[in-house]
Amino acid sequence: MMNYLKIKQQLLEQCFHFVRQKSAVISQSIASNKNDLFSETKSSAGDKHETGRAMIQLEMEKSSQQLAEIEAMNAVLNKISIEKSSEVVCLGSLIKTSKGTYFLAISVGKILVEDATYFAISSQSPIGKQLLGQKIGGTLAFNNAEILEIF
Secondary structure (H helix, E strand, C coil): CCHHHHHHHHHHHHHEEEHHHHHHHHHHHHHHHHHHHHHHCCCCCCHHHHHHHHHHHHEEEEEHHHHHHHHHHHHHHHCCCCCCCEEEECCCCCCECCCEEEEECCCCCCECCEEEEEEEEECHHHHHHHHHHCCCEEEECCCCCCEECCC
């Protein structure tokens, strides 16, 4: 019998790691854009200058939006209680199906833990929406997978 609590803990840690990495990249991008904006302010070449500033502003807005998404992912992860076990699929569930094993958390994708493959998915994703509320024996329309176990 595998220790599913330990596996869920490792999956959750990898999801947090994914969020920290993404956050660092986006924060770096914002800092770089602020620096570019400051440099762009120093030169004044008319329309070209304005276009450059507008492009940097757009990049900063995009980065801010991505940062908000990362913060939302972090909030979802903080809601997960891996100790909680349920007969019904919910946030934080580890779901073993006939076609793969899913961890309902955030969309990270494929994660390897102890030489086994798991898929970290969001409850907002198409598969996540189908899994939510399902019980053992349920079937997913997505890939005709049967739910074998829920941890």
